[in-house]
Amino acid sequence: MTLAIALAAALLWPSPASTPVNPRLVVVITVDGLRPDYLLRWKAQLTGGFAVLHADGAVFTSAFQDHAVTETAPGHATVLSGRWPAHTGILTNVLGVGDSTAPLVETRGPGASPRRFRGTAFFDWLLAADGASRALSVSRKDRGAILPVGSARQEVYWYQGGKFTTSTYYRDSLPPWVRAFNALRIPFKAAGREFGTLLPDSAYAEVDSATWENGGHDLTFPHRLPTDSARAEIAFAGSPPMDSLILAFALAGAESLKLGKGNATDLLAVGLSTTDAIGHAFGPDSREIHDQVLRLDGYLGWFLERLFARYGRHRLLVVLTADHGVTPFPEFSRMHGHPDARWVSIDTLVTTVNQQLDRVTAAAAPRQWLDFDTGLLFLRDNGRLAATGVRPDSVLADVARRIRAVPGVARTDRPADLATADTAADPVARRWLHQLVPDAGVALVVTLAEWNAWSYGGGIAYAAHGQPSDLDAHVPLILWGKGVRAGIYGTRAATVDIAPTLARLLGLAPLSIPDGRILSEALSGR
Numbered sequence: 024m025t026l027a028i029a030l031a032a033a034l035l036w037p038s039p040a041s042t043p044v045n046p047r048l049v050v051v052i053t054v055d056g057l058r059p060d061y062l063l064r065w066k067a068q069l070t071g072g073f074a075v076l077h078a079d080g081a082v083f084t085s086a087f088q089d090h091a092v093t094e095t096a097p098g099h100a101t102v103l104s105g106r107w108p109a110h111t112g113i114l115t116n117v118l119g120v121g122d123s124t125a126p127l128v129e130t131r132g133p134g135a136s137p138r139r140f141r142g143t144a145f146f147d148w149l150l151a152a153d154g155a156s157r158a159l160s161v162s163r164k165d166r167g168a169i170l171p172v173g174s175a176r177q178e179v180y181w182y183q184g185g186k187f188t189t190s191t192y193y194r195d196s197l198p199p200w201v202r203a204f205n206a207l208r209i210p211f212k213a214a215g216r217e218f219g220t221l222l223p224d225s226a227y228a229e230v231d232s233a234t235w236e237n238g239g240h241d242l243t244f245p246h247r248l249p250t251d252s253a254r255a256e257i258a259f260a261g262s263p264p265m266d267s268l269i270l271a272f273a274l275a276g277a278e279s280l281k282l283g284k285g286n287a288t289d290l291l292a293v294g295l296s297t298t299d300a301i302g303h304a305f306g307p308d309s310r311e312i313h314d315q316v317l318r319l320d321g322y323l324g325w326f327l328e329r330l331f332a333r334y335g336r337h338r339l340l341v342v343l344t345a346d347h348g349v350t351p352f353p354e355f356s357r358m359h360g361h362p363d364a365r366w367v368s369i370d371t372l373v374t375t376v377n378q379q380l381d382r383v384t385a386a387a388a389p390r391q392w393l394d395f396d397t398g399l400l401f402l403r404d405n406g407r408l409a410a411t412g413v414r415p416d417s418v419l420a421d422v423a424r425r426i427r428a429v430p431g432v433a434r435t436d437r438p439a440d441l442a443t444a445d446t447a448a449d450p451v452a453r454r455w456l457h458q459l460v461p462d463a464g465v466a467l468v469v470t471l472a473e474w475n476a477w478s479y480g481g482g483i484a485y486a487a488h489g490q491p492s493d494l495d496a497h498v499p500l501i502l503w504g505k506g507v508r509a510g511i512y513g514t515r516a517a518t519v520d521i522a523p524t525l526a527r528l529l530g531l532a533p534l535s536i537p538d539g540r541i542l543s544e545a546l547s548g549r
C-alpha cells in the first residue's frame with residue numbers, strides 16, 4: 024500500500040471520538056453456505072450458539088455477499104477485508120488460494136497461499152495499532168482459513184488428509200500443539216460411526232429421501248461413515264462432527280498460543296464447512312441440512328460457553344456470517360413453484376465456437392480461445408485472433424447472442440456496459456461490478472435466471488451456488504459483544520461492512536479504503 028492510500032484511508036476513516044471497546048479476542052465465525060432462512064425456519068429448535076448470538080446480538084436480516092460469483096474464496100475474502108472481490112483480487116475459487124510455490128507442511132495436497140489477495144485486511148489494521156496482536160485462523164478448507172487474515176503470515180491452518188496443516192507461506196514445520204492434535208487421529212477413529220437425526224423424526228418436516236440427493240446414494244438417515252479408516256477420514260470431512268473438530272482445534276490453538284491473554288487484542292477466525300458440504304449434497308430443503316444446522320447450533324453453543332469461561336463475555340467480540348447461500352436442486356424447485364428451473368450448460372456451445380475459431384485461424388492445434396467458469400467468459404489470445412482478421416468484438420457479440428438463446432440464461436453483459444448500469448435498480452449489474460477484477464481479462468458475464476443452476480456435465484449433480492441471485496447472496500450477519508446494540512436490524516448490510524464496523528468499535532484506522540460502511544445503527548454511542 025502506498026503512503027497516499029494510507030493517508031486517504033486515515034482521513035476518510037477517522038478514529039471514533041468515543042472510547043473504543045477493548046476486547047481480548049475478536050472471534051469471527053464464517054459458516055460455509057449458511058443461508059439466513061435456516062435460522063428462521065428452525066428457530067424454535069435452536070437453543071445453542073445461534074440462540075445466544077440471536078438473543079444478545081445485532082442481527083442483520085438483510086445482509087448480502089453483494090457480489091456476483093458467490094463462491095467460497097471470494098466470499099471469505101470480503102469478510103475481514105471490507106472490500107469486494109473487484110478490489111481483493113479474489114475472483115473465483117479456481118483463481119483463489121491455489122499456489123504450487125507454497126506446498127503443504129508435513130502432508131501432501133495442493134499448495135496454497137494468499138498470493139492473489141490484494142490490499143490489507145482487519146488483522147493488518149489491528150497489528151498496525153499494536154504490534155503484539157496475533158491471529159489464529161482455522162477452517163476445513165484452505166481458502167476458508169487463509170483469506171480472512173489477508174496476506175498476514177500468522178497461525179493459519181486447514182484440514183487435509185485427516186490432519187491439520189499449513190503451507191510454507193506461513194511456516195516450514197508444524198508446531199507441537201498441531202502435531203499433538205493430529206496425533207489424536209479423530210477422523211480415522213470415526214470409521215463406522217452412524218448418524219441418526221438429533222431429534223425424533225416428528226421434529227423434521229422435510230422428507231428424508233429425494234432421488235436427486237447425494238448422487239442417488241445413501242439418501243436416508245441413519246448415515247454411516249465407512250468402516251475402513253482411510254475412507255472414513257474422507258467422508259468425515261463432509262460430516263457434522265467435522266465442524267466440532269474445527270471448533271475443538273480452534274480452542275486448542277487459542278489455549279496453546281495464549282491467544283487473548285496478553286495486553287493486545289487478538290483475532291480468532293473460524294471457518295465451518297459442513298453446512299456447505301451437506302447443502303451441496305442434499306440441498307437446502309433436505310432433512311439432512313435441517314439436522315446439520317441443529318447439530319452446528321449445539322457445537323457453537325459449546326464453543327461459545329468455552330470462550331465465555333476462558334475470557335469472560337465482556338472481553339469478547341463475536342461476528343457470525345457466511346460466505347454464500349445455496350440454490351435448491353432444480354428438480355426440487357420444479358415441484359415447488361418454479362416449473363422452469365433447470366440445469367444449464369454452455370460447455371458444448373463454447374467447444375463449438377473454439378473449434379470454429381481453430382478453423383478460421385487455421386490453428387495448428389486445438390486452442391481454448393474461449394474459457395468459461397461460473398458465469399465468467401474469458402477470451403484468450405485476442406491479439407492472435409485480430410492478426411488473422413477475426414474481430415474479437417464480433418466473436419463476443421455472436422457468442423453472447425447464442426448464450427442468451429440457451430434456456431435458463433437470463434442475460435449476458437459486457438464488463439464495459441456494466442459501468443453505466445443503475446446499481447440501485449439493477450442488483451445483478453451491481454453484483455457484477457463488485458465482482459470483476461479489472462485486469463482479470465473477463466470478456467463477458469453470464470447470469471442465469473433465479474432457481475436455475477450451472478451444470479458442468481458428466482459428474483454427480485450437486486445443489487449449487489455462485490450466482491448473483493439472492494438465493495446465493497443472502498447471508499446471516501450477527502455482531503455480538505460490548506459496544507454492540509442488540510436488536511433486529513432490517514437496514515441493508517453487506518459482508519464488506521464487517522471490517523469497517525470492527526475497526527470503528529476498536530478505534531482502528533483501516534489501511535485500505537473499505538467498500539463497506541460502518542454499521543453504526545448497531546453500535547451503542549457511536
Ligand SMILES: [Zn+2]
Pocket residue numbers: 055056094095096299346347
Ligand atoms: Zn463456501
